[in-house]
Amino acid sequence: MCGISGVVSFHPIGDRLYEGVRHLEYRGYDSCGVAYVQNHHIEVRKDVGTVDEVQSKANIRQLLAAVGIAHTRWATHGKVTKANAHPHLSCKADFAVVHNGIIANYKALRATLSKAGHTFCSETDTEIIAHLIEHTYAECGDVEVAFVEALTALEGSYALAMISVHDAERIFCARHESPLIIGVGSETNYVGSDFNAFIDYTKNTVILDDGEYGIVSKDSYSVKNLHSGEVVDKSITVVPWDSELSRKGGYPHYMLKEIHEQPLAVRNALNIGDDEIGALADMILEARRVHLLGVGTTYYVALLGQYLMAAVADMDLPAVSSDEFRHLDKSDGESLVIAISQSGETYDTLMSLRHAKERGAKTAAIVNVLGSSMARLVDRVILQGSGPEVCVVSTKAALTQMILLARIAIEVGTRRGSLSADLQREYTAALTALPGDIDNLLNEKSGLIRAAAYRHAHVPNWLFLGRGIYYPIALEAALKMKEVTYIHAEGMPGGFLKHGTLSLVDDKLYTLVFVPPGNGELHGMTMSSVEEVKARGGFVFGIAFEGVDDIFDERLVLPVTSDFTAPFLPLVAAQLLAYFTATALKRNVDKPRSLAKSVTVA
Ligand code: AGP
Secondary structure, three states: OOEEEEEEEOOOOHHHHHHHHHOOHHHOOOEEEEEEEEOOEEEEEEEEOOHHHHHHHHOHHHOOOOEEEEEEEOOOOOOOOOOOOOOEEOOOOOEEEEEEOOEOOHHHHHHHHHHOOOOOOOOOOOHHHHHHHHHHHHHHOOHHHHHHHHHHHOOEOEEEEEEEHHHOOOEEEEEEEOOOEEEEOOOEEEEEOOHHHOOOOOOEEEEOOOOEEEEEOOOOEEEEEOOOOOEOOOOOEEOOOOHHHHOOOOOOOHHHHHHHOHHHHHHHHHHOOHHHHHHHHHHHHHOOEEEEEEOOHHHHHHHHHHHHHHHHHOOOOOEEEHHHHHHHOOOOOOEEEEEEEOOOOOHHHHHHHHHHHHOOOEEEEEEOOOOOHHHHHOOEEEEOOOOOOOOOOOOHHHHHHHHHHHHHHHHHHHHHOOOOHHHHHHHHHHHHHHHHHHHHHHHHHHHHHHHHHHHHOOOOEEEEEEOOOHHHHHHHHHHHHHHHHOOEEEEEEHHHHHHOHHHHOOOOOEEEEEOOOOOOHHHHHHHHHHHHHHHOOOEEEEEEEOOOOOOOOEEEEEOOOOOOOOOHHHHHHHHHHHHHHHHHOOOOOOOOOOOOOOOOOO
16 A cells, blocks of 8 residues: 655665656555655655656656655545645655555644644645654754654554655654565665565665664664664565566566466475474464454455365364454464465454454464565464565465465364375375466466457456355455456355345346366256356356366366366466456556555555
8 A cells, every 4th residue: 555665875866766666556556756855955746647657747767866755655545636645745845754554643633733833735644744743853953853753643554754854865764554664775775665666776675663763874774663762683684586576577467477477386385395384284283263364365365275174174264354353353372363465464464463462362374575564473474485466466376375275274184184195195296286287277278268358348247156165266256357357246155146146147147157177066066056047047157177067158168187276277267367358448457446455554
């Protein structure tokens, strides 16, 4: 949610500031701006629009300044206007601030500052921070003291960066419940809301913790505790990602690139050490109660994990959507809460972990981003190793999380004795073969799926049906379709249909059915859902496996590999269907409207 970039250097910063904020656009992109110090003044260039649109008007790249901050916005407080775009200035334009997060007490602070004579140019919560620092500076005459005092008055969440004419060669930055990191380069240092702000230039980072602030100059940096003022000895974390991995590499969109990276991402997940999987399995077996948490896609991943744990390990690990978890949380010292999150920063999931921790629960997480808030909060973390996922729409990260849950289920099932040695070998072999199966699907079926997507791009309403473990697959596939195409798609268990939604079915409603392979019970029950829809004149598109009776209006046939890994293949097909439908409709694939990659607000 919003991106922050800051650069301080011996050299002109324009290019790096622009590139930094451009690579953060996936976090928000309704307006953008920069502030920099030049000739003892702070200049601001900002406007509504994407980074490139603002660049074409404001020419950020040509800046000759040596210190500057930039921001790309995803509106929370205040409409999308030039005035509300960051950076925000104090009255005298002595201080400029960019901010991610929400200042909960901004109305009270704004009222107090107004009474003291401050005037405001925007509707944002952020602007009060610049005024507050200026107000405090007028009393103490020290930028660092003013910065710290202002921060201690803030309630809510923030990652922020500030520059001042009174300390013109340094960037001040801080975090509280919203990520902020420092990039340590050569003759240039950086500030960013994530690695993408500077990964082209340095992989060496210092990750701020809550309650810390940083002071960054062109050849040094320091981190201090906000409350004690003491210097904190922070180690350098080397980002394991290559900048090339974060770029499109010839694909028209990150989404397609990331779908195609899934075989590699799955291989990486399979290469994670048995000891790491085993340690989490131990925690699960030691706990009296275990919950799986996620939100949006990761809730569906958690739900799939619940099905896997039930089938493979004979255990019930309820999945809960993390935005609701606090209302249900009864965890205690014998509980374990496992969070699933690509970013490791999602507010709802992070707050749920904190809530459970406060109640004494043990916590664990599967996350993709090294050094993220969740990775550092929990008792045990598994870094999923999917590489950077830039498209707002999660594909490879979600599939990788599912594979890790499958590994954990196998491990727990084996230890509990609910999974035989033969099945353990069979499932493990199926997982090993899965990257190749996905490769084949991508190579052999993409053309068919694209043609189907273009044929049906006009359909305004879809039902996505699945039963058993294909139910979370249907939910996740429907979410993909909704978020990237803006077409209504409702995921539902096949059996649920007849309890109400069936009344919607007529010849205009299209239904996508995820049909399991074989002739077992799940297959039979799914086919009855197909019959129910067909009997009401509904159009049924089946994603099915070889050997299935062709009772569909249209179908995509996938080769049968293993029952255990079969559900992952239709998910990949559905990702492609959503992607190609979005391109047929000329949607903003990598940055769908109103969405941001990492949702760090309540
Ligand atoms: C995924 O396509 C969505 N954009 C969204 O639902 C996402 O999965 C959710 O916000 C959770 O994000 P996280 O994995 O970073 O925690």
